[in-house]
Amino acid sequence: MSKITTIEASARAKAGKGAARATRREGLVPGVVYGGKQESTLIALDPRLVVKAIQTSGWRSRVYDIQIEGGKTERALVRDVQLHPVKDSPVHIDFLRLAAGSRVHVEVAVHFVGEDKSPGIKRGGMLNVVRHTVDVEVAAENIPEFFTVDLSKLDINDNVRWDDVQGTEGATPVSHEANFVVASIAAPIVEAAPAEGAAAS
CATH class of the missing domain: 2.40.240.10 (Ribosomal Protein L25; Chain P)
Incomplete structure (x- = not known):
């Protein structure tokens, strides 16, 4: 609440x-x-x-x-x-x-925890947040302050979907996409080495 x-x-x-x-x-x-x-x-x-x-x-x-x-x-x-x-x-x-017994459409913020323990981030991966908030329908007397995403076990190319989010009990997402992605750990960007002879031009 x-x-x-x-x-x-x-x-x-x-x-x-x-x-x-x-x-x-x-x-x-x-x-x-x-x-x-x-x-x-x-x-x-x-x-x-x-x-x-x-x-x-x-x-x-x-x-x-x-x-x-x-x-x-x-x-x-x-x-x-x-x-x-x-x-x-x-x-x-x-x-x-807010009338008791009614359901309301509300935008709830997503909080991310465990970033410092994520194996993927430790290996240079980047947190890619797809949704900072999620639109949901929820009972007027049970509106969550925020949702929580635990990143502590995520490796590179892993993602977090709606079903993995904590604190969503009683909340129904408005999105038409089933079990959508909320965040992922992207592979680190590797800069390409300069082509041989390029520096000599």
């Missing part, structure tokens, strides 16, 4: 571009919590909290408890963050409400 991060927000009364602009003039980021067969909740957040959230590793699968003034709490995932085209600062954030 992903760690649950608490984030504070204030309520917004009105929707629409004008109301969103007014929220930004107050120095806040307008946002919305939607889904779960409930009405959307309009919120506003401190931009520093939004920046911190999207700069955290694995933020697409991080579960948030959004504490809204007045005592309401929404459990949700960050679904989208719109950034200013010039300043690169957040201008809007969308959260997907």
Whole structure:
């Protein structure tokens, strides 16, 4: 289960571009919590909290408890963050409400361990990461913080497939490819020796 991060927000009364602009003039980021067969909740957040959230590793699968003034709490995932085209600062954030018993589509980061013990890497092989994240469907109450790949026994030309990944219980990959490759150990690149007489030209 992903760690649950608490984030504070204030309520917004009105929707629409004008109301969103007014929220930004107050120095806040307008946002919305939607889904779960409930009405959307309009919120506003401190931009520093939004920046911190999207700069955290694995933020697409991080579960948030959004504490809204007045005592309401929404459990949700960050679904989208719109950034200013010039300043690169957040201008809007969308959260997907997590309803108990539902399944959600989420992007989960892959962590690699045991690289220092891999026989292939010790012999000069290179780790070739095919997927840094994997799109999966998973129960809303059981979203993994990350998946783990153990490289400690991999030799040159060995690969790790989905079935080898740890922490995937209950997660169904969205990919249409069965048991796809997540990473491999590529052979070291050997530079060709210069042709005889080439240096004499």
